[in-house]
Structure formats: structure tokens, C-alpha cells
Amino acid sequence: MIRSFNPHFKEHLKALTLLTLLITAPVLASGEASASQARGVSGLSIFLWFAAINMLIVTVAAVMKRGAKSITAKEARHKRLEKTITFTIRNDTIEIGYLFDRTREFAEDHELPVKTVFDVCLALEEMVSYVISNGFDEGERASLQVRVDLEKDQTRFTVEYQGRTLNPLEAPKIDINLPIEDLPLEGWDIHLLRLLVDDIGYERSGEKNIFTVVKKWEVTGEGTPR
Amino acid sequence: MKEIPVVKTVLASRLYPAVLQWPTLIFFVLIIYSLLHGASDAEKNFGTVVTWFLWWPALGVMFLLAGRIWCATCPFSLISDWVQKAVGNHLPVPKLLRRQGSWLIPALFILLTWCEDFFDIVHSTLATGVLLLAIITGVVASGAFFERRTWCRYLCPLGGMAGIYSRVGFLQLRGAHDKCIKCNSVECYKGGKAGPGCPMFEFPRILDSSTNCNLCGTCVKNCPNDSLVVALRAPSRELWSVNKPRIEESFLAAVMAGLLVVLNSLEVAKDWLPAFLGGGSARLGFTIFYFFSLCIPVLLMLLAAKLASSHNGTTTRTNFVRFGYALIPVVLAAHIGHTGREFLEKGMLIPFSIKSFLGLETQMPGSVSLLGDEGILVVHLLLYGAGILLSCYTAWRIARASYKPEKRVGSMIPFVALIAIFAGLNILLVLSAE
Numbered sequence: 195m196i197r198s199f200n201p202h203f204k205e206h207l208k209a210l211t212l213l214t215l216l217i218t219a220p221v222l223a224s225g226e227a228s229a230s231q232a233r234g235v236s237g238l239s240i241f242l243w244f245a246a247i248n249m250l251i252v253t254v255a256a257v258m259k260r261g262a263k264s265i266t267a268k269e270a271r272h273k274r275l276e277k278t279i280t281f282t283i284r285n286d287t288i289e290i291g292y293l294f295d296r297t298r299e300f301a302e303d304h305e306l307p308v309k310t311v312f313d314v315c316l317a318l319e320e321m322v323s324y325v326i327s328n329g330f331d332e333g334e335r336a337s338l339q340v341r342v343d344l345e346k347d348q349t350r351f352t353v354e355y356q357g358r359t360l361n362p363l364e365a366p367k368i369d370i371n372l373p374i375e376d377l378p379l380e381g382w383d384i385h386l387l388r389l390l391v392d393d394i395g396y397e398r399s400g401e402k403n404i405f406t407v408v409k410k411w412e413v414t415g416e417g418t419p420r
Numbered sequence: 421m422k423e424i425p426v427v428k429t430v431l432a433s434r435l436y437p438a439v440l441q442w443p444t445l446i447f448f449v450l451i452i453y454s455l456l457h458g459a460s461d462a463e464k465n466f467g468t469v470v471t472w473f474l475w476w477p478a479l480g481v482m483f484l485l486a487g488r489i490w491c492a493t494c495p496f497s498l499i500s501d502w503v504q505k506a507v508g509n510h511l512p513v514p515k516l517l518r519r520q521g522s523w524l525i526p527a528l529f530i531l532l533t534w535c536e537d538f539f540d541i542v543h544s545t546l547a548t549g550v551l552l553l554a555i556i557t558g559v560v561a562s563g564a565f566f567e568r569r570t571w572c573r574y575l576c577p578l579g580g581m582a583g584i585y586s587r588v589g590f591l592q593l594r595g596a597h598d599k600c601i602k603c604n605s606v607e608c609y610k611g612g613k614a615g616p617g618c619p620m621f622e623f624p625r626i627l628d629s630s631t632n633c634n635l636c637g638t639c640v641k642n643c644p645n646d647s648l649v650v651a652l653r654a655p656s657r658e659l660w661s662v663n664k665p666r667i668e669e670s671f672l673a674a675v676m677a678g679l680l681v682v683l684n685s686l687e688v689a690k691d692w693l694p695a696f697l698g699g700g701s702a703r704l705g706f707t708i709f710y711f712f713s714l715c716i717p718v719l720l721m722l723l724a725a726k727l728a729s730s731h732n733g734t735t736t737r738t739n740f741v742r743f744g745y746a747l748i749p750v751v752l753a754a755h756i757g758h759t760g761r762e763f764l765e766k767g768m769l770i771p772f773s774i775k776s777f778l779g780l781e782t783q784m785p786g787s788v789s790l791l792g793d794e795g796i797l798v799v800h801l802l803l804y805g806a807g808i809l810l811s812c813y814t815a816w817r818i819a820r821a822s823y824k825p826e827k828r829v830g831s832m833i834p835f836v837a838l839i840a841i842f843a844g845l846n847i848l849l850v851l852s853a854e
Contacts, residue, residue: 237456240553247557251560251561252564256506286664289518292621296512
């Protein structure tokens with residue numbers, strides 16, 4: 195039963211035992227032989243107090259993990275009905291990793307093929323990186339609304355934010371045939387985005403920039419979102 | 421910048437960083453043991469001596485030489501990985517941490533440093549032990565519930581300091597644009613055959629700062645295109661080529677400056693300051709003095725930014741954010757000087773505490789210093805000299821990159837004055853302490 199809950203149980207148990215031994219063995223072994231018994235008892239009680247807290251944390255995490263496993267399938271089925279996911283992030287490249295991970299989970303929940311999942315995540319990463327790097331003044335703090343729609347045979351990303359006009363359709367193209375020392379340092383995100391996606395759209399609505407990108411999935415006979 | 425293939429080979433090795441993490445972990449276990457059960461005199465205890473007189477002073481030097489290399493070898497990261505492997509729930513990082521993490525880390529660092537002085541942790545073996553165990557608890561909780569190394573990236577109190585200091589460092593790791601542009605696997609971030617992806621939530625392909633690169637080598641091992649480049653660079657180079665300067669980092673630089681003034685003041689005034697701060701309620705007095713001292717450099721930097729903005733026409737905030745980075749080299753010099761002083765004054769305690777821990781020696785050496793007072797003073801002056809030069813040069817490069825020729829000198833002068841005030845005050849305190 196435990197093995198079916200966690201197939202790497204043995205390996206994990208080994209790691210945990212080792213960790214516990216590494217920290218507990220020296221302290222427990224010292225026991226009464228401590229140079230100062232009063233201090234020794236005090237040190238040991240502190241250690242045991244922390245060990246108990248840590249064991250509690252680990253136990254709660256293990257129970258949560260087990261619970262999560264049993265509800266994941268139900269949630270995933272529910273999520274599959276949802277073809278859209280939205281995020282609100284701030285204009286900081288720190289957020290890109292978060293966006294990448296969540297989009298990856300979303301795409302995986304919809305059982306897209308592995309390659310499509312990463313094409314989708316990569317396109318989104320480049321799109322948001324381009325906006326964050328070019329859409330704001332120095333030190334300006336702003337929020338971006340990011341929306342990912344899974345459609346019949348494509349993914350549509352929309353990024354909306356208030357900021358200065360930034361039209362990706364007007365971004366200069368990079369001539370990659372230039373010698374490496376003449377290649378520009380900037381503009382690679384939009385260059386890569388153009389290579390990765392099938393359509394790029396832009397609209398300025400009042401103070402808002404609405405940037406849309408479409409990535410069609412390669413037809414492999416599998417991976418239509420369920 | 422000069423590539424150093426040998427370092428890249430080390431980072432690509434399967435043995436790295438385990439070959440460093442394991443000895444560090446064993447050492448760490450011994451330290452915990454010694455702190456909880458060893459000699460109660462901090463100067464005789466292996467744990468306190470190694471933690472405060474060896475590791476802490478070495479940390480600043482490591483940041484200068486090789487960025488956050490310590491983070492790659494830190495035993496806490498190994499513990500976090502183990503717990504994550506065993507019971508990890510890999511939950512997304514909470515919104516609060518993602519949004520406010522860059523402010524939370526400086527706040528935790530300020531709190532930690534206050535605790536350090538308030539409870540005199542450096543001179544208490546049990547308190548040092550409790551501190552380390554408390555950090556382990558945080559690491560275990562973070563590894564048990566959250567994804568990647570949430571602790572190291574968003575919570576480690578040393579992370580903010582490590583981040584800004586590593587920008588001064590000589591070593592950098594970056595993705596090669598020409599190779600990354602052709603890559604559609606992103607194994608550096610998502611992980612690959614060699615293991616999981618970047619534990620610090622970074623995309624090496626767009627990495628433009630060393631703040632959150634701990635040189636763990638996972639991206640180097642995973643990259644199928646051999647795109648990662650490890651290179652030597654001029655110290656502080658990154659400070660004047662920051663793409664997106666952050667107010668949190670500039671603020672932390674100013675706070676660190678204040679902190680070093682506090683620490684150097686305590687060295688000078690340890691005999692009379694407690695009485696001056698309130699006698700019986702000295703702890704409250706210290707707390708007020710501590711937080712007030714942290715505010716002064718921030719206010720001075722705001723004043724400098726205001727003066728610069730009246731000259732160059734950009735906002736006070738923009739000047740504060742941009743030029744805050746210029747303070748980092750001199751703050752790092754002051755930091756190395758302050759912590760290095762502990763090492764130089766008490767360095768002989770290290771071999772003694774090791775021998776004492778092993779039961780080989782119980783008699784404390786007559787002299788514990790590695791260098792005389794004059795020697796320590798010379799080291800301080802050399803460090804401050806280098807720090808001032810580097811900070812002023814950084815301020816100049818920032819001004820050159822940001823403003824038209826006629827506005828550059830006027831923009832940088834208030835910050836050069838600030839650098840001089842900070843360094844001068846600290847030098848004065850160091851001289852008074854001798």
C-alpha cells in the first residue's frame with residue numbers, strides 16, 4: 195500500500211533515516227557524558243524540541259502529499275473542462291519562472307504532448323520576457339494580466355497591461371547572419387518569439403497594450419486537449 | 421570578460437556540488453553537536469569559533485571571489501533537497517513571497533542582525549545552536565511544502581546580502597545568446613536527464629545578473645547545447661550594466677551601510693553605549709539606536725538622489741534606484757573589514773577549538789590574534805581604499821550610462837559625497853577602536 199502511494203518510498207526512507215541519523219546521532223551519543231550535565235541536558239532538550247517540530251512538519255507534508263495524490267485525478271478532470279487560465283503577475287522577470295511552471299502544469303493537465311507543452315511554455319516565456327524588458331520605464335511597477343486559452347488546435351496567449359506603447363510588430367528584426375560581434379544584445383526575445391509562434395497581434399486600447407500570440411500545435415495525432 | 425573552461429568543467433561534473441556539500445554537512449553536524457554539548461565559553465567552543473570567526477568572515481570574501489558559490493555548498497540546500505524528495509508537495513510559491521520576497525529578505529536580515537546583537541548570539545553557544553536549528557526548521561518546512569528551493573530564493577536571510585554582494589564578484593555564469601536562440605528545450609529551467617532544473621527559479625537563457633545564481637551547475641549539466649559560459653569579469657562590472665535596477669537592492673545597499681556603522685560603533689562604544697542608551701533598559705535603547713542608524717543612510721541616499729534629480733531632471737526615485745548600486749562595493753569592503761577583523765583578532769582560536777573539540781588540548785593559547793593592531797588597521801585601510809575607488813568608479817559608469825555628458829558629473833557628485841561620508845565615518849570608528 196505504501197509502495198503504491200509512493201514508488202520511491204525505499205529511497206526516500208533511506209534519505210530521511212540518513213538525515214535523522216546525521217543530526218541526532220552525535221547529540222544522542224553524547225548523552226550523559228557531556229562535559230557539563232546541566233548544559234548537556236539543556237542542549238539535548240533544545241535539540242529534541244527542534245527535532246519534534248521538524249518531524250511534525252515532515253509528517254504533515256507527507257499526509258498532505260498523500261491527500262493531494264488522491265484528489266489530483268479529480269481536480270485534473272475538473273481542470274480539463276477549463277480551457278483557460280489567467281494570471282496576474284508584476285513586471286519583474288522573477289515572475290517568469292512562476293508563469294512557466296503554472297502553464298506547464300496546466301498544459302500537462304490537458305495531456306498535451308511533451309513537445310507541445312514546452313513549445314507553449316517557451317512561447318509564453320519569451321512573450322512575457324519581451325513585455326517586461328521593453329514595456330516599462332526604469333523602476334516602474336505594474337501588473338500584467340496573462341491569459342492562456344487552449345483552443346481546438348492552438349494556444350492563444352494574451353498579455354494586457356497599462357504602460358507605454360510597445361508594438362511588437364514594429365520591433366526591428368535581427369539579421370542572424372551578421373558576425374557574432376555585430377549582433378545586438380537586445381531584441382532576442384521578440385526574435386525568438388517570431389520564430390516560435392504562428393501569429394502575433396497587437397492592439398492599443400486607451401492606456402492599455404493588448405498583445406496576443408497564437409501557437410498552433412504540431413499535428414501528431416495525439417494530444418488534443420480533453 | 422574571459423571564459424574559464426576549468427570552472428565550467430567543475431560545474432558540469434556529476435560530483436559537483438555534492439563533493440563540497442557532504443563535507444560541509446558533516447562539518448555542520450559537528451558544529452551543532454558542539455554548540456549544544458560543547459564548552460559553554462563561546463571562545464572555546466568549536467561551533468561558535470568556526471561559525472563566527474571563520475565561516476562568517478569567509479562569506480564576504482567568497483561573495484567577492486565567486487559570487488554565491490557558498491549557496492551551492494550550503495548544507496541547508498542539501499537538507500531541503502532531501503526533504504523535498506521524500507515528502508515534498510511542490511506547491512507553488514505563495515503570492516506574498518513572489519511579490520514581496522525581495523522586501524522580505526532584507527527585513528529578515530535586519531531582524532536576524534538585530535537578534536544577533538540583542539541576544540548576543542555571537543557569544544552564546546546555545547543561542548547560536550538555536551539559530552542554526554531554527555534555520556533548519558525553516559528549510560525543512562520550505563522543502564516539505566514548496567517547489568524548488570523556495571527557502572534559498574525567497575526566504576534565506578542571507579540571500580539578499582548574498583545577492584547584492586555577488587554582483588561585485590569576479591565570476592559570472594550566463595547563457596550564450598547565439599546558442600540559446602536555437603534552443604527549444606529549456607532544460608536549464610525545467611530540468612533534463614542530468615537532474616532537476618534551476619533550483620533558484622532562474623532562466624539561464626535570460627539571466628543578466630548574478631543575484632540569484634548560486635553556481636550550483638544544474639543548468640550547465642542539463643544544457644544540451646553547451647550554451648552556458650562561466651567567465652571572469654572586472655569586479656563590480658555588473659553594477660553599472662544593470663538592465664532593470666531594483667529599488668529593493670538599492671535600499672538594501674543603504675541599509676547594509678547603516679548596519680556596518682552600527683556594528684563598528686558597537687566595537688568602539690561597547691563599554692559606555694549600553695549605559696548611554698538607557699542603563700537598565702539598555703535593550704530598548706539599543707533597539708531604537710539600531711533602527712534609527714539603519715534609517716540614516718537611507719535618508720542620506722534619498723537626499724543625494726534629490727540633489728542629483730534637481731541636476732539631471734529625472735525623478736528622485738530613479739536616482740535612488742540607479743545610484744544605490746554604487747554604494748555596494750564600499751559596503752562590501754566594510755563588511756569584509758568588519759568580519760575579517762574577528763578572524764584576524766581571534767584566528768588562533770580556530771586551531772585551538774578544533775584541538776579542544778577533539779580532546780587534544782585544553783589550554784587556551786596566550787595570544788589568539790593572527791595579526792597585530794597595526795596590521796589589522798592596514799588591512800582595513802586597504803579594503804576601504806579599494807572599496808571607495810570601486811564605488812566612485814561605479815557611480816561614474818552609472819552616470820555615463822544614464823545621462824548626457826553635461827549632466828554626468830553633477831549627477832554623481834552627491835553619491836560620491838555619500839560614499840565618502842560612509843567610508844570616512846567607518847574609518848574613523850575603526851581608528852577609534854584600535
